[in-house]
Amino acid sequence: MRFLNYILIGLSVVSLFGCKQEEKPLPQDRLTVEWSCPTNAIHVGDPVELLVTAYFPTNGTVELPEIGREKDVVLLNRDWENIPREDGLTQAETRYSLTSFRLGDHPVSDGKILCHVGDRTFTNDFPKLALHVESALTDESDTQLADIKPIQKLPGRVPRWIWVVLGTAALAFLVGLVSSKLWKNRETLIPKPPPIPPHVRAFQALEELMEKGLLEKDECNPFYTELSMILREYLEGRFKLNAPDETTEEIIEALSQSPELTGAQRNILQEFMRQADIVKFAKGHPDRNTMESAFGTTKEFINETKDPTDPPDQTDPKK
Numbered sequence: 007m008r009f010l011n012y013i014l015i016g017l018s019v020v021s022l023f024g025c026k027q028e029e030k031p032l033p034q035d036r037l038t039v040e041w042s043c044p045t046n047a048i049h050v051g052d053p054v055e056l057l058v059t060a061y062f063p064t065n066g067t068v069e070l071p072e073i074g075r076e077k078d079v080v081l082l083n084r085d086w087e088n089i090p091r092e093d094g095l096t097q098a099e100t101r102y103s104l105t106s107f108r109l110g111d112h113p114v115s116d117g118k119i120l121c122h123v124g125d126r127t128f129t130n131d132f133p134k135l136a137l138h139v140e141s142a143l144t145d146e147s148d149t150q151l152a153d154i155k156p157i158q159k160l161p162g163r164v165p166r167w168i169w170v171v172l173g174t175a176a177l178a179f180l181v182g183l184v185s186s187k188l189w190k191n192r193e194t195l196i197p198k199p200p201p202i203p204p205h206v207r208a209f210q211a212l213e214e215l216m217e218k219g220l221l222e223k224d225e226c227n228p229f230y231t232e233l234s235m236i237l238r239e240y241l242e243g244r245f246k247l248n249a250p251d252e253t254t255e256e257i258i259e260a261l262s263q264s265p266e267l268t269g270a271q272r273n274i275l276q277e278f279m280r281q282a283d284i285v286k287f288a289k290g291h292p293d294r295n296t297m298e299s300a301f302g303t304t305k306e307f308i309n310e311t312k313d314p315t316d317p318p319d320q321t322d323p324k325k
Contacts, residue, residue, distance in 0.1 A: 031093070032061050032093065032095060034063065034093070034094060034095065035063065035123075036062075036121075036128050037060060037061070037062045037066075037068070037119065037121035037128035037129070037130050038060070038061040038062070038130075039058065039059070039060050039061075039119055039130045039131075039133070040058075040059045040061075041056065041057060041058045041059065041133035041135070042056075042057045043055065043056045043057070043133075043135055046135055046136060046137055046138050047138045047140065048105070048106065048137060048138070048139055048140070049139070049140055049141065049142040050106065050107055050108075050109065050139055050140075050141060050142065051105055051106075051107060052105060053082055053103050053104065053105050054103075054104050054105065054137065055101060055102070055103060055104075056101070056102040056104060056114065056133070056135065057099060057100070057101055057102075058070070058099070058100045058102070058119075058132075058133060059097060059098070059099050059100075060097075060098045060100075060119060060121070060130075061091075061095045061096070061097055062095065062096055062098070062121045062123070062128070063094075063095065063096070063121075063123050064094060064095065064096045065123060065124070066096070066121050066122060066123035066128075067121070067122050068098055068119065068120070068121050069119070069120040069121075069122070070100060070117075070119055070132070071115050071117025071118060071119070071132055072117070073102060073104070073114060073115050075112070076156075076157070077106070077107040077108045077156075078106060078108050078112040079104060079106055079112050079113075079114055079115075079137060080104065080105050080106060080107060081102065081103070081104060082103040082104065082105055083102075083103040084100065084101070084102050084103070085100070085101045086098060086099065086100040086101070087099055102114075104137065106137050106139045108139060109139050109140065109141055110138075110139060111136045111137070111138050111139075112136060112137045112139065113134070113135070113136045114132070114133070114135045114136065114137065115132045116132070117132050118130065118131060118132065119131070119132055203243075203312070203313065203316035204239075204240050204242075204243030204244045204312070204313075204316075205240065205244070205308050205309070205312035205313070205316060206316070207239070207240070207243070208236055208237075208239070208240040208308045209305070209308070211232075211236045211239075212233075212236060212301070212304070212305055212308075215229070215232050215233065215236065215301075216301070220232075221294055221297055221298065221301075224294065226285055226290075226291055226292055226297055227285055227286060227289075229297055230281075230282045230285040230286060230297075230300070231282075231286055233282065233300060233301060233304055234279065234282040234286070235250065236304070237275075237278070237279075237304050237307075237308070238250045238257075240308055241257065241261075244311065244312070244313065245260075245261065245264065245266070247260055247261075254276075254279040254280060254283055257275075257279065258272070258275070258276050258279070261275065266311065267311060271307060271310060271311060274303055274307055275307060278300060278303055278304060278307075281296075281300065282300075
């Protein structure tokens with residue numbers, strides 16, 4: 007009776023603390039694969055977890071096959087991590103989240119797991135797991151589950167050359183539009199005639215003065231006023247002076263150092279302008295011969311001092 011009690015006590019201790027089963031040592035020079043899946047029977051679209059654990063030498067690398075086959079086996083997610091071990095092996099765990107959208111039995115993969123260690127390669131089959139997919143509809147339901155439509159590919163990117171053609175066409179359109187606007191609003195450009203030389207304008211003004219008949223009318227004041235203005239405007243254009251607004255003294259002073267005038271020409275100019283001042287301001291009244299002499303002297307002065315590079319004029323006495 008006492009012996010039976012000892013046996014019962016021993017069984018109680020074993021059941022209380024359990025027995026620790028020794029782990030079987032793993033091979034150090036090859037690839038070992040283990041896997042686990044809570045169930046392979048799912049309804050359409052339900053996820054299922056698959057854990058694949060690979061043990062291999064620490065200097066090796068593992069390559070797992072791609073998983074996924076249209077609607078039969080759909081890969082929802084995949085995570086992996088390396089767990090350190092004390093036996094010199096590397097433990098790599100890969101967790102797959104799988105589902106299926108087609109009724110029936112569908113093998114997850116028929117690929118191989120490869121482990122490369124130096125120049126050696128170890129091979130192991132991927133877990134022989136098949137998803138058994140059932141409908142969520144009961145047998146009493148009259149509704150039939152239609153198959154889902156195939157996956158539609160998104161349209162590809164528009165080729166770059168199409169954008170180049172469109173951009174070129176838009177640029178050409180804008181250039182044509184701007185050119186059309188400018189053409190409609192264009193102004194007819196008429197070339198300007200070359201400027202009339204100062205001596206030509208002066209000769210024309212002298213002719214117009216003679217046509218007024220001031221000599222015949224013995225109107226010396228307006229005659230000398232216009233003759234003096236013709237000469238001043240000539241000096242302004244020829245020697246770049248503000249002659250119409252300057253006094254006689256200022257004009258003589260400005261031309262006294264000009265290398266383009268001789269001493270005789272400066273004296274003629276000074277004498278004429280002083281005579282014109284006497285007529286205009288001192289109410290002098292020279293006779294007709296003096297007036298004709300002043301006209302001839304002015305015309306001769308203009309002719310002698312004109313710019314030799316200017317074109318001749320028909321009114322030029324020595325053309």
